[in-house]
Amino acid sequence: MVRFSNNLIGILNFLTLLLSIPILIAGVWLSKQGSTECERWLEKPVIALGVFLMVVSIAGLVGACCRVSWLLWVYLLVMFLLIVLLFAFTIFAFVITNKGAGEAVSNRGYKEYRLGDYSNWLQKRVNNTNTWNRIKSCLQSGKLCSDFHNKFVNDNVDKFYTENLSALQSGCCKPSDDCKFTYQSPTNWTKGENATYSNPDCDAWNNDPSILCFNCQSCKAGLLQNLKTDWKKVAIVNIIFLVFLIIVYSIGCCAFRNNRSDNWKRY
Known part of the structure; x- marks a missing residue:
């Protein structure tokens, strides 16, 4: 039997x-x-x-x-x-x-993300040029920022600042609050004339929809925050x-x- x-x-x-x-x-x-x-x-x-x-x-x-x-x-x-x-x-x-978490900003509904706050192992992965180019291509083809623009396009600056943005939206689709750019639309900001910036992400920002802040450290940090949240869920499963x-x-x-x-x- x-x-x-x-x-x-x-x-x-x-x-x-x-x-x-x-x-x-x-x-x-x-x-x-x-x-x-x-x-x-x-x-x-x-x-x-x-x-x-x-x-x-x-x-x-x-x-x-x-x-x-x-x-x-x-x-x-x-x-x-x-x-x-x-x-x-x-x-x-x-x-x-x-390690790593979003930084609350005064009078903002969203958080800012810094790459240096995350583990060195994760930082090395996203700082690899080939790896980041593939990730960036995925974010762009996934219409991350075009959907972001369409969702908040009717916001004035005060309303936009109260929005609860995701880590990727905050890091990749808008400039850092450190830059003090002038808001025109969710993905269109005016830089100050002859301004100098301590945050390199400010110089990396471009209003071109294919560029925006995809080359910013904050975008990599936003991805790692997203990854951190997902990996913790995966670890529990x-x-x-x-x-x-x-x-x-x-x-x-x-x-x-x-x-x-x-x-x-x-x-």
Whole structure:
């Protein structure tokens, strides 16, 4: 009689196999239909995830249901490595996102973001020219600032200053408050004549919709703030997923022992 643990591992891996199919299809779709560099960049990780889930789930399914001990052993080894990697990534995510936060500005509904407030590891990533050019291309193709302009275009200066802007909107689509530019519209500001600025972002600002503050340190800081918020959410989900993986791994170990016990009885 097939043991309960073998049945349960078989069911869980069958569900994982079903899950891998739409993930794989989504990756292939992105490779064919992706219209932006961001979408095309996602295709390889999505396809790799789909293939990985499919292969591992087949190994677990066959190993548990067909009582193939060596295949179940490979499955458990992969699961163990996945648990270790996920645990390490979760700790890493909490450590590098511990630093950094928006700076409240007097009489403003939004916050200002400084690149130096974030972890050195994250700063090095966004300060890499090739990396930032790809990120900048994604932000531009995603119409971040054009949507920002359309949303607040009817605001006068007093109303605009009370808006609750996102980190990316504040960092990339408008100049820093340090610059003291004159407001014309959300993405159009007038620089003072012959003015000198201590903040290099003021010189980097340009009213050209394709430039704005995408070359500013504040834009990189806004991205890191966004990333920090998302990574903390991912880390919490990872903890839940980690507990689930440990439970599945424990059940898999029971199934493996069952297989070995049955094999010994045959001989």
